[in-house]
Amino acid sequence: MTQAALTHPPAPPAPAAPASAPRGLLRWAADRAGWLGPIGVALFAGILRFWNLGYPNAFVFDETYYPKDAWSLLHQGYEGTWPDSANADILAVPQHIPLTAAPEFIAHPPLGKWVISIGEAAFGLHPFGWRFMTALLGTVTVLMLARIGRRLFGSTLIGCTAALLMSVDGLQLVMSRVGLLDGVQMFFVLAAFGSLLVDRDRTRARLAAVRDAYGGDTVRLGRRPWRIAAGVFLGAACAVKWNGAPVLAAFGLLTVLWDQSGRRWAGARRPWRSMLRRDALPALLAMVGSALVVYVGAWAGWLAAGGKSGGGYDRHWADSRAGLSPDSVLGAPLPQVPMSWVPAPLRSLWHYHSQMYDFNTGLSTPHTYQSNPFSWLVQGRPVSMYWEQVPNGQHGCTASGGCAAQILGLGTPLLWWTACFALVYLLWRWFFRRDWRSGAVLCGVAGVYLPWFQYQERTVFSFYMVVLVPFLCLAVAQMLGAVLGPQGCSPERRRIGAAGAGLIVLAIVGCFAFFYPLYTAEVIPMTSWQDRMWFTSWI
Template sequence: MTQAALTHPPAARATADPDPAPARRGLLHWAADRSGWLGPIGIAIFAGLLRFWHLGYPNAFVFDETYYPKDAWSLLQQGYEGTWPDHANTDILAVPQAVPLGSAPEFIAHPPLGKWVMTIGEQLFGLHPFGWRFMTALLGTVTVLMLARIGRRLFGSTLVGCTAALLMSVDGLQLVMSRVGLLDGIQMFFVLASFGALLIDRDHVRARLALAVEAGEDGDTVRLGLRPWRIAAGVLIGAACAVKWNGAPILAAFGVLTVLWDQAGRRGTGARHPWRSMLRRDAVPAFLAMVGSALVVYVGAWSGWLASGANGGGGYDRHWADGRAGLSPDHVLGLPLPQVPMSWVPAALRSLWHYHSQMYDFNTGLSTPHTYQSNPFAWLVDGRPVSMYWEQVPAGTRGCTSSGGCAAQILGLGTPFLWWAACFALVYLLWRWFFRRDWRSGAVLCAVAGIYLPWFQYQERTIFSFYMVVLVPFLCLAVAQMLGAILGPAGCSPERRRYGAIGAGLIVLAIVGCFAFFYPLYTAEVIPMSSWQDRMWFTSWI
């Protein structure tokens, strides 16, 4: 007879209080889940204050805001991008305001979804700087919250996830792109959301595989069923493609990532042929979920253009296929395409295909020199940031008390200490992935490769460093993972943890301090010219 039986007779045990362990576990789970939200929400509030503070300043069209906010307003009014006279910017900013939108269609270089997102702010607040910047600021803030939760799920640590979010909240490029009406910040949101959906899908699949193996199923033959989170990832990355085309290689990278996770999951359940099983059972469903969903979303983003053809009007090239039976272009990459009758395809879709061929020619052939164009080799080290707004303020005006005059600038500069730390972090992740087979490092590196590497084939084009705002969340994840390693593993000695905390804390403080130093250049704050010069650490920043 056991000691428990001796000390607790059956009758006594029957009337004893119920086991408190389930209640205790429930309380701990509630506390852990709550702590997993409080930190991310607090950091997101901090990020939101930075992004919404004086969002309508400067009261001007900043850099490419001369295109996208007006295109968004045209979509809101007409369903397609119309033309604007040369004096449109002045008329829009004037009091009283005039909006000289024309009905003639305008050729545009990017798909319309990012501008449709921008219309939400313009519908709420009008065609004013605050209105056309509202959605980029909102999505930039939500992205910080998402990153904290994604980092928590990826690394299994609320601290590491919150660190990644804090780093992104103080990144200069992400702040700038959240405070201007450009497309790249919107695309960043969709890309990170897609990555997060794939991460949730991975966890659900692992749980499903574990249950299947417990039930006696073979890891090679188990079917994973409907996967709504992977479909959601396809929808979101399709939205990223419908903002700008550079979402396409990211779609490819994420597609490879999700099937590799499937292969690894099957291998972990003891499958004898995990590669064969993945190719046979997972690859095609993954393609349909990712590419199929993305294609539906992409074409749907053009619904305004497709519906605009009444009475012979509508968007640019909307009626190109009328009276034509073939397709365009005639050549792709110098190779002729067969021109066969295609009248069975709706004319609107053939016109859309032709329009895309013109957009492709424009985007791949753009080589007009620009003062702030740069090579992708310089992007990770902040080699050539883009000056999006510049104003020289004379002494005695707008609070300028410096005898040498003042300056107000918006510079698309990633917080230097953060980006330079990210260069080391990426090397560390490569080591972790190659030598330790760390799937977390591989996931971040896969995203980095899909976002960054494709730009090297366009080095001769007119391209800009601010495109890398899409990369910022993954750089922050990389730095956060490196800081977690510096902090030390959970089982290390107190002394090791103490020194690690000091080292990691000093790096974070240095990054935050660097951001504070450059903050005036992110928000067009009026500062003395000498202070502006102090912040020009390299001549390539001028």
């Protein structure tokens, strides 16, 4: 036998030691942090928003209107009237629901109430039922903000920081736990903002493909479904409350300015002219056109439930007008002209909107908790939505001086005051550094906040600014990212920045925890309640 036959083949190399389970789990989590982080923050927010959601078992502030309107929409297609005893009848055991078919004049479009009705259809006309959808949308909004912040700033950490800040904002928590309209509108506005960000990224990718070919003057940007989606969401925001219209205008301007800057970046010699020729009209059709379709569609129940004589308020106004147009628009008188080519239900809807406009712009009835928009950013006059003085020995009160249970529409003070400084920082970044991210956030702030200053004589309330909360949290998160330090800075600079940013976040979370009893109607001693009234204007 030869030597070769006696020689055994060399042993294969030993397999590499498998990575330890914790290390593999960390690697798996790091690869999916873009979703795991936002989902984790959203779960935390959801616990806060759904915990004991049916308490208090009462109609909180304007819940005396919208949940009943939602129930009426669900069963009649339009808002009916209720007797004065309706609230007590609904909360009684056994329950009695005294809805009538007579139409009721309403001040806001129906979509927000349709959204509330989804929870009522699932869980009944009870506090948990009419608060379910606002709590769900408030939670989903936190998830959306984390993803939007990640896309906007290119950082999962900054996106999750913005979402965490919103999850511990008192105003957003309160408006997610009551059956009012503003939390629903916040969801639609933020969804529109996120859609426009996706549209911008996809448009830039198309422009990058031709940047070195023939420039940005002649390229056609093609179909843009995300811009249409933004129009759909903004139409929905307008169909919740009309103050979505200025946001539609602001975001429409924002998207065409992004087109102009994108064409300039792609080498366009005349980016303004190219934008006006190729992008302005498609943007108008995509956003305003789709918004209008959604807005009118939100009135489908009112339009369809008319029958021959019944239906919603003013549903048959045009039937006896011989085809004439309504006599006013936006409060301005108009001559009546033949308009029989417009269906009578749409002419009735036009007239109804004129009445709604007159009501909303002329509302000046004094209210204890009305406030001026100048005070909203500093939380000068929050709205007390629920108040109960609890004697010693009742509902778990053991304080000799009695207890209090309150729901106060107060944004977490330290967060809002920090946001005031953050907005100044963003203005500096946008004006002097031409930072488009700062400009995008400021556009959202302007569209939501500034239009309210034209209604100085109206009865308005600070809780309207829940729609502003996502943009304030993005502003604070961007400023904290700057505190953390830019990429490439020294490790010592990073450590100092991380410590500073972390302390600010911890202080905001601590401030939220301190005021948490006032957000959830927790029964606390009267002395503890007084300790939380930092200013007399909060009482």
